[in-house]
């Protein structure tokens with residue numbers, strides 16, 4: 001497919017399946033090689049197939065495609081094009097393939113040689129990507145380490161815009177009609193109680209991602225992962241319990257060896273009232289100074 005701005009069209013017959021990369025909430029992501037010459041020299045791509053039977057998702061899927069085809073930022077996974085199959089009944093989204101997988105698996109595997117300076121570099125890149133999304137009036141709504149992909153040992157990108165919503169021009173937030181699919185521990189209080197999502201609720205989630213980064217996404221270090229098992233954790237009573245302890249100022253404890261000023265930044269992101277939370281631009285500035293004078 002050419003470099004035209006038009007959505008690039010991938011022909012299904014040249015899209016060779018290699019293996020499954022992961023199962024998301026709107027379909028599965030597969031590793032494929034787009035190999036029109038048939039000589040295995042084609043590019044590796046990540047392909048998300050829409051579940052064929054869920055026609056209702058087709059509209060959602062079209063919106064996801066419209067959303068990500070308009071994003072151009074080095075800290076956001078690149079949109080490559082679409083592939084139609086079965087006439088135009090089925091649709092697949094084609095994205096750049098990042099060979100190192102998600103931040104969760106990367107940190108678990110490379111814990112030894114990732115120091116706090118590198119964690120701060122990753123945090124600043126996620127911040128830059130979120131700042132860009134905000135400038136486009138997009139709210140990600142599912143910012144979590146599982147949705148950050150590792151391009152190289154010095155570059156991470158924000159991925160999975162299945163839940164991304166555009167904020168209406170006359171409002172500061174987006175209200176969804178149904179409780180989200182994603183685990184409540186990444187949600188800001190107002191997202192749990194009023195289904196309200198805004199740039200400031202993305203900032204709350206960014207605080208959780210900081211916690212994941214500095215605990216190297218270790219399960220035992222943070223309750224939120226452990227208690228995700230079994231979806232009884234999504235029951236309303238648990239959600240209200242979480243909101244109540246957040247109201248009483250309970251927060252996740254600092255990860256082991258986490259620099260105090262980084263934990264202070266997390267706590268700022270977890271201000272109960274959304275307007276008391278910092279902006280992504282001020283967080284980005286703060287992290288940049290920490291990287292400069294990081295002794296490590």
Ligand SMILES: CCc1cc(O)ccc1-c1ccc2c(C(=O)Nc3ccc(C)nc3)n[nH]c2c1
Pocket residue numbers: 021022029046047048064068077093094095096097098099100101102149159160161162
């Ligand atoms: C196409 C779905 C999608 C939709 C969207 O809106 C934004 C990003 C993506 C996406 C999701 C996953 C990936 C991946 C990967 O999962 N890579 C890997 C590499 C190695 C290992 C072990 N695991 C995994 N690469 N590019 C990806 C793009």
